[in-house]
Structure formats: C-alpha cells, structure tokens
Amino acid sequence: MDDVNLSHFLRAFFDQVPAILYIKDADGRYVKINPHCERTFGISDADARGRTDADFFPPELADHFRSNDLMVLETGQTLTFDETAIVNGETKDFLARKFRVRDERNGKYYVCGISTEVTRLKRSEQELAAANAEAERASRAKSQFLAAISHDMRQPIQAASLFLGVLEGRIDDSKAREVLDRVRSSIDAVHGMLGDLLDLSRLDAELIEPTRKPVPIGAILQSLHAEFAPQAELKGLTLRCVPCHHDVATDPDLLNRILRNLLANAVAHTASGRVLLGCRRHGQAIRVEVVDTGAGIPMAQRHKIFEEFYQVGNPERDRSRGFGLGLAIVRRIADMLGHPVELRSTEGKGSTFSITIPLAEPRPSVAETPAASIANGAGTGMDQRHQILLVEDDPAVLGAMSMLLEEWGLRVMNAQSLDELGAVLDGVAGSPSLIIADYRLPEGATGADAVALARKRIGGDLPAIIMTGDTAPERLREARANGSHLLHKPVQAEQLRRVVQDILNQARPASAISASKADEWEQGLSRLHHPG
Structure with missing residues (x-):
C-alpha cells in the first residue's frame, strides 16, 4: 500500500467538510476554525485566532460554552451537547461534539469541536409534537361529541323501543304486526348505529379488557x-x-x-x-x-x-x-x-x-345453567314477589318502562328524583330486589347517587342497573366502580328482560353480589349490548 501524507488528508477534510470545526486551547482561545465555520458566523480564521467565545456571543452563552469546554478538558471524555447560538441575529440549534486532544510537541491539551446545524430538524420535531398534541385534543373532542349526540339521540329512541315491547304482546292483527315489525326494524337500524358509537367510545376509553x-x-x-x-x-x-x-x-x-x-x-x-x-x-x-x-x-x-x-x-x-x-x-x-x-x-x-x-385446547363441557336457559329465551314470566325500584325523570321513558316491567309480572315503585326515591323507600314494605336508575337525574343528581341512597336505606348490597345515553368514558368507569350493570340507551325490551331476569334469578347473598359485579361488567355489557 502506498504511503500517504496523513496531515495533507486531514487538512483537506478540515477545509472541505460541511460542518463547523474548531480547535481551542485550554484557556478557551480559538486556535483554528474551518471555512464552514467562517461562512456560518461571518468571521475569518485570522480574526478568530486568540479570541474567546466572550468576544462573539452574549455572556450567558459564552459561559455555557466555556463550561462545556472545561468539562471536556477535565474528564477527557468525548461529550455531545445540544447547543444554541445566535447567528446574524437568528437563533439556531446545533448538535455539538467535543473531545480533548494532546499535542505531543508541547504537551498541552486542546478542545476540538464539531457542530452540525439541526435547526430545521428541531423545528420539525416541535411541529410534530404540536401536531400530535392537536391530534390528541381532536380525539378527545371527538369522544366528547360522540358521547353528547349519543345521549341526546338515545332518550326518544329508548321510549319508542320500550313502548314497542309493550305493544308486541298485545297485537294479534297480522297487518298491524307487519307495521310493528317495520317500525322495530327502523329503530333497530338506529340502535345499531348508536351501538357503533358506543363501541368506539369504549375503545377510546381503553376500558375493554379482552378475556381470552x-x-x-x-x-x-x-x-x-x-x-x-x-x-x-x-x-x-x-x-x-x-x-x-x-x-x-x-x-x-x-x-x-x-x-x-x-x-x-x-x-x-x-x-x-x-x-x-x-x-x-x-x-x-x-x-x-x-x-x-x-x-x-x-x-x-x-x-x-x-x-x-x-x-x-x-x-x-x-x-x-x-x-x-x-x-x-x-x-x-x-x-x-x-x-x-x-x-x-x-x-x-x-x-x-x-x-x-x-388454536386452543378444547374447553371442558359445561352443563347449561337455568340462567343460561333463560338468557336463550326460555320463560317469559317473572316472580311477582319481586319489587323493582325505577328512577327516571323522563315521563315518557318512565311510563314505558313501568308498563313493560308490569307486563312481565313485576311490581314497580316509581320515582322521578332523589327526593321522590327517599319517600318511596320510607313507605316500601320489604326489600326491593333491584333498582333501575337513569344516570341523569334532576338537580345534578345521578343514577349512582340513587343507587347509593337505596343501598344505604335498605342496608344491603342491592343489585342495580344504571341506564344512560351518555357514552363518555367516565360513565363506564363509574358503573364499574360501584358494581352496577350499565346499559346504554336505547335498550331493547328483550335485552332489558334478559338482564333483569338474570339478576332476579341469582340466588346469591347480597354480600356476594358486589364482589362479582366488577369482574362480570365488561363481558356482561358486551353480551347484553350485542345479543345472540
């Protein structure tokens, strides 16, 4: 291999590389700067020699550069810094690497540095961060919007769906049943669209935890x-x-x-x-x-x-x-x-x-339980000894729900507010089997407040269903926290019948109910929302 003059190649590299290169002595005085540095800062190599950063930069910036130089000189390590400098009145960002070199001829140490301008990259990163923050804000706004319109749309559809459930058992005329079926089909279509909004809200809330x-x-x-x-x-x-x-x-x-x-x-x-x-x-x-x-x-x-x-x-x-x-x-x-x-x-x-x-290993066979049979459609009547507390401030929904529960043979006690619920509880004979409460009640009260009041008065862990048209993530978390079943409006009559029947057929002590509700919540909500 031919011998080469290494110093010649290093000098050519120093002069031609498109990056800022410089050498400083232990006192911070410039010994040499390359042409790219000259062009960047508008100063010649001859003018830079013997001068320090204090001659070119504001005091706080010059002190920062000097601190980095001293760290390199003292430790001997190669260090990388993010540095900012003012060039021609404009603030620019640089990625700087500094290292210590000893001159064997005089035994002195020098700081060698190389800096690459990254202003455009930094600004791109900032713009990307701002764009991500805006996207997250838009995503939150989207979830809030979907929750709001979902609630407003569900209320009237809920009442219509429940009234259809009442009519279904009372109409024998074939033509009338055909009209009824068409109305139900239309409501089901809207119900499916609102179900999509609910699914999207649950995914955004990150509340779905798969059970494999x-x-x-x-x-x-x-x-x-x-x-x-x-x-x-x-x-x-x-x-x-x-x-x-x-x-x-x-x-x-x-x-x-x-x-x-x-x-x-x-x-x-x-x-x-x-x-x-x-x-x-x-x-x-x-x-x-x-x-x-x-x-x-x-x-x-x-x-x-x-x-x-x-x-x-x-x-x-x-x-x-x-x-x-x-x-x-x-x-x-x-x-x-x-x-x-x-x-x-x-x-x-x-x-x-x-x-x-x-693939998975085959499951062990499990005999169908009575509750499972009922969920599959067996049986229509319910035990008339069961008393149901119904708390709903919308008169149309309250009337439809009462008629439907009574159609199933249940005894219903109605209330439209927390005050009315308190009065009902004062006069109730025996213990109610279930409370069904709308989430939004008068004077800022919620269905969770109604459940808490009923449980406090009765002195037991009363099973509860909270019905809401609000798909906000907070509603989902709140229902999980207080051990209630959460049903999103509009709830179809058959869906409501299945969950009510399932609750009433559970012969577990009240103290055992709340311990299992949180575990069953996600799977139960999905099953009821998507029957079959």
Whole structure:
C-alpha cells in the first residue's frame, strides 16, 4: 500500500467538510476554525485566532460554552451537547461534539469541536409534537361529541323501543304486526348505529379488557349464520356457512362483534349472488373468512376502508347505511386481540375479509345453567314477589318502562328524583330486589347517587342497573366502580328482560353480589349490548 501524507488528508477534510470545526486551547482561545465555520458566523480564521467565545456571543452563552469546554478538558471524555447560538441575529440549534486532544510537541491539551446545524430538524420535531398534541385534543373532542349526540339521540329512541315491547304482546292483527315489525326494524337500524358509537367510545376509553379462553369457533359461525340468513334471503342472496370443529383462543364476545360487522357488510354490499362464512385450518391457527360476490373494493380505496366514518360508494353520506364505523371497529378490536385482519378484493367479482385466530385446547363441557336457559329465551314470566325500584325523570321513558316491567309480572315503585326515591323507600314494605336508575337525574343528581341512597336505606348490597345515553368514558368507569350493570340507551325490551331476569334469578347473598359485579361488567355489557 502506498504511503500517504496523513496531515495533507486531514487538512483537506478540515477545509472541505460541511460542518463547523474548531480547535481551542485550554484557556478557551480559538486556535483554528474551518471555512464552514467562517461562512456560518461571518468571521475569518485570522480574526478568530486568540479570541474567546466572550468576544462573539452574549455572556450567558459564552459561559455555557466555556463550561462545556472545561468539562471536556477535565474528564477527557468525548461529550455531545445540544447547543444554541445566535447567528446574524437568528437563533439556531446545533448538535455539538467535543473531545480533548494532546499535542505531543508541547504537551498541552486542546478542545476540538464539531457542530452540525439541526435547526430545521428541531423545528420539525416541535411541529410534530404540536401536531400530535392537536391530534390528541381532536380525539378527545371527538369522544366528547360522540358521547353528547349519543345521549341526546338515545332518550326518544329508548321510549319508542320500550313502548314497542309493550305493544308486541298485545297485537294479534297480522297487518298491524307487519307495521310493528317495520317500525322495530327502523329503530333497530338506529340502535345499531348508536351501538357503533358506543363501541368506539369504549375503545377510546381503553376500558375493554379482552378475556381470552377456548371457544368453539363452529358454534359462533352457526349462530351468526342463523342470525343473518333471513336478511340474506330477503335480498335473494345465498348465505352458506362452512364451520370447523376446533377451539380457538380468543374473547368470544369481541370475536363475535368482529365477525358480525364483517358479515353485515357482506350482506349489505352484495346485490346478487352469495355470501360465504367459513373457516379453515392454517398451521396452528384458524382463518375465518367472509367471502362475497359484491362489487369489490377499488384498489385506491382499500387502505381507507378501515378508517372511521369512511364508506365505499357513499359520497352522499346516506345515513341509512350507517356511520361507516364498522370496519374501523373491526380493525381496532382485532389489533387488541392480536388477530390479523386481511382483505382480498377484485373489482366486479367480490371481496374476502379474513381474520386469523390461534388454536386452543378444547374447553371442558359445561352443563347449561337455568340462567343460561333463560338468557336463550326460555320463560317469559317473572316472580311477582319481586319489587323493582325505577328512577327516571323522563315521563315518557318512565311510563314505558313501568308498563313493560308490569307486563312481565313485576311490581314497580316509581320515582322521578332523589327526593321522590327517599319517600318511596320510607313507605316500601320489604326489600326491593333491584333498582333501575337513569344516570341523569334532576338537580345534578345521578343514577349512582340513587343507587347509593337505596343501598344505604335498605342496608344491603342491592343489585342495580344504571341506564344512560351518555357514552363518555367516565360513565363506564363509574358503573364499574360501584358494581352496577350499565346499559346504554336505547335498550331493547328483550335485552332489558334478559338482564333483569338474570339478576332476579341469582340466588346469591347480597354480600356476594358486589364482589362479582366488577369482574362480570365488561363481558356482561358486551353480551347484553350485542345479543345472540
């Protein structure tokens, strides 16, 4: 290898490198600066020699530079600093590295430094931080907005849904029942959209904690097939189910929500042909697929369909087709469970959505309990010895709820405020079996206050249901804290019947109720909100 003059190459590097290079002696006097430093600060190497930072920078900045120099000289370490300097009246940021060098000819130590301007990078970081803060603020505002409109919309729908529950048992005329069914279908559509808002609010609140366990995937698919087959038949579609006989490790309620959204989309967006719901073994996992013969999804829109409020082929924002939250909820729940979601689509031929779920060991068989039988629809009457405290300030909802509970054979004691509740409790004979309270009550009182008052007067851990149209995260946390069941309006009559029946059929001591409520809350809310 040829010998080279190293000092020549170092001098060329010193002169040509696009960074600030300098050498200072132990007293802080400049010995040498490179051309880039000259151009940056507008001073020549000859003028800089023998002078210190105090000659070029404000006192506090010069003292800071000197402190860093002394640290390097004393420790001998190579140190990196974020430094700020004023250049031509403009504040600029630099990333500076300083190290100590000993001159063998005179035995003296010098500080060598290299600085790179990072002003633009720093500003980009600040802008990114500001953008992230704004995004978080917008996300919080979105959650508050969804909670507010959800509450306002749920109140009148709640009353209508409960009155339909009363009428359903009293109408025998076929034409009238057809009208009733159409009204219920319309209410169910709105209920589904509000359910999406609730799911989104719960995800934003980070209150959903998956409970993974072995689940027979075949049973879930068959249940969904039975649920959606009538809808498919009305559209002239063939809905086929190909189940498999394996257990998967997942949260059954959350998985059900994912597959229900995918299947609902497939049926809604397929004009003719068929929809297939099936699963197949894929290594140590099961891949569940929802296949349709719809119009397919254009390539340019595939990365958008999992965004909130985005809908393919609905630029007019036709609200009869929902809010466009279904696939956004699918993606967020799937990510939470660790179940990858994939999309394959061909325009004009259809789409396939798939979700991959790990296999699990088969669950031990469990005999169905009486409560489970009732939840599946067995039995309609309830024990007339049960007394129900009902606290609701909206006269329409109060009237509908009272009629519905009495229709089920229950005795109802009504109150529209905390004062009225106190008077009712003073005159009650025996112990009520359950309190159902709206969350928002007059004079700033809440359903939680009503529950606390009733429990204090009765002297026991009274089972409680709090009903609210407010989807704010605080409501979810508050219900969990006081051991109440939380139902979001509008609650369908059958949903309410199931949870009331379940509570009344529990023969546990009152002291045991609150200990289990917090554990059951998340799973129970999901089950009641999405029946089936």
